[in-house]
Amino acid sequence: MGIAYFLGCRDCEVFLDLDKFPFVELQKRNLEEFSFSSAWRLFRVLPVGVVEVEEELKWARLGGYSGWVREKISYIERFLSYHQGHTLFIALDRYDLPWDLGEEGFYRWKEVCSSSSSLVEFFGYFLPRNLLEDFGFEVWESVEEFMERQSYAIRSTFEYFREEIWRGYRKWKEGFDSL
Numbered sequence: 001m002g003i004a005y006f007l008g009c010r011d012c013e014v015f016l017d018l019d020k021f022p023f024v025e026l027q028k029r030n031l032e033e034f035s036f037s038s039a040w041r042l043f044r045v046l047p048v049g050v051v052e053v054e055e056e057l058k059w060a061r062l063g064g065y066s067g068w069v070r071e072k073i074s075y076i077e078r079f080l081s082y083h084q085g086h087t088l089f090i091a092l093d094r095y096d097l098p099w100d101l102g103e104e105g106f107y108r109w110k111e112v113c114s115s116s117s118s119l120v121e122f123f124g125y126f127l128p129r130n131l132l133e134d135f136g137f138e139v140w141e142s143v144e145e146f147m148e149r150q151s152y153a154i155r156s157t158f159e160y161f162r163e164e165i166w167r168g169y170r171k172w173k174e175g176f177d178s179l
């Protein structure tokens with residue numbers, strides 16, 4: 001099993017999927033620390049500082065990992081340098097996440113690609129900002145065509161949340177006053 005982590009920035013509303021990244025200190029800490037934030041009641045997140053995450057990277061580098069962990073380390077480094085001074089947090093996949101489809105305001109979030117394998121590897125393809133900014137779908141029809149070419153599981157998820165994804169897409173494309 002194991003816990004999958006996400007590293008996010010609340011100011012920019014973006015996140016990285018870190019999968020089962022070998023966090024050392026974070027795993028030692030009691031999960032109860034992922035307490036409800038009063039300003040952000042729905043989601044259990046752990047506010048985290050750049051220094052804390054950098055400390056974790058030190059451990060991970062010492063661990064002699066190869067493959068995907070090394071790759072994640074480089075994406076985390078980039079994320080930290082880009083979001084210096086911002087409000088960062090760690091979230092766990094065992095709780096509701098603010099970017100889960102159908103959550104209020106899910107469409108504000110964007111996934112930052114954290115894998116070199118391919119764009120299709122990452123979940124962000126249901127998120128309007130990713131569809132616009134990363135996939136470059138300038139018109140909604142392109143989103144529909146893209147989804148038609150995906151696996152049954154992806155098509156079904158898309159069908160189920162189509163309306164909400166479309167609304168979010170329109171908000172980003174036409175401005176938040178349009179709907």
Ligand SMILES: [Zn+2]
Pocket residue numbers: 009010011012013082083086087
């Ligand atoms: Zn940021």
